[in-house]
Amino acid sequence: MVKRSYQDLSWKPGCRxxxxxxxxxxxxxxxxxxxxxxxxxxxxVCLTTVIAFAADPSGIxxxxxxxxxxxxxxxxxxxxxxxxQLTGTMSGFRGDTPITNASIKDDQITFTIVREFNGNKIExxxxxxxxxxxxxxxxEGxxxxxxVTKxxxxxxxxx
Numbered sequence: 001m002v003k004r005s006y007q008d009l010s011w012k013p014g015c016r017x018x019x020x021x022x023x024x025x026x027x028x029x030x031x032x033x034x035x036x037x038x039x040x041x042x043x044x045v046c047l048t049t050v051i052a053f054a055a056d057p058s059g060i061x062x063x064x065x066x067x068x069x070x071x072x073x074x075x076x077x078x079x080x081x082x083x084x085q086l087t088g089t090m091s092g093f094r095g096d097t098p099i100t101n102a103s104i105k106d107d108q109i110t111f112t113i114v115r116e117f118n119g120n121k122i123e124x125x126x127x128x129x130x131x132x133x134x135x136x137x138x139x140e141g142x143x144x145x146x147x148v149t150k151x152x153x154x155x156x157x158x159x
Contacts, residue, residue, distance in 0.1 A: 055107045055130045056081055061155035067093070077155060086111070109135060126153065133157040 061077040077099075079088040086102040090113050102111035110127045128137020135155045143149035 055104065057086065057104055057109055057130050057135070059157045060159045061135060062158050063153055063155040065151065065153070075153075075155075104130070107131065109137070128153065128155070 057079045058081050059079060061079065063075050064072040065075055067073045073093045076091040077088060078091070079086065079099075081104065086099075086104050086109070088099045088102065088111070089096050090099060091097075094115055094117070097113050097115050099111040099113060103109070107130045108127065109130055110125070113124045113126065115122050115124075122142060124139050124141030126137060126139045128135040133156060136152075138150055138152050140148055140150050
């Protein structure tokens with residue numbers, strides 16, 4: 001162990017906190033490696049914090065859509081985000097259907113519902129923006145005349 005005297009230490013110019021830096025026997029490579037290690041640890045903590053507070057769509061979401069007869073039909077979407085994978089099912093007047101091609105990036109959510117009706121597969125794509133306990137977005141699917149029908153949806157998290 002090397003004994004150091006007060007004369008071996010110098011004050012850092014412009015330092016208001018009184019931090020003392022050793023002026024002798026300091027290897028610049030070791031200092032740079034230490035600073036890089038500290039910076040990497042700080043970046044890892046920041047990234048972990050961002051991931052922990054990222055939008056989580058998990059839960060039960062509900063909204064209503066107008067039916068062909070003019071009556072409102074209740075829709076329920078159960079979502080789960082686990083290990084970065086978004087899964088779920090949509091329940092409506094035609095029963096439960098698993099979602100496919102689901103993803104979430106930041107606060108944007110997308111998924112597809114594929115249902116079979118009279119022997120035909122009907123694919124509806126959903127996208128929306130997650131904002132706390134609401135998702136506002138639009139869906140696109142085939143209409144009666146074969147044209148693409150676009151509808152807005154506004155879901156509220158019920159649990």
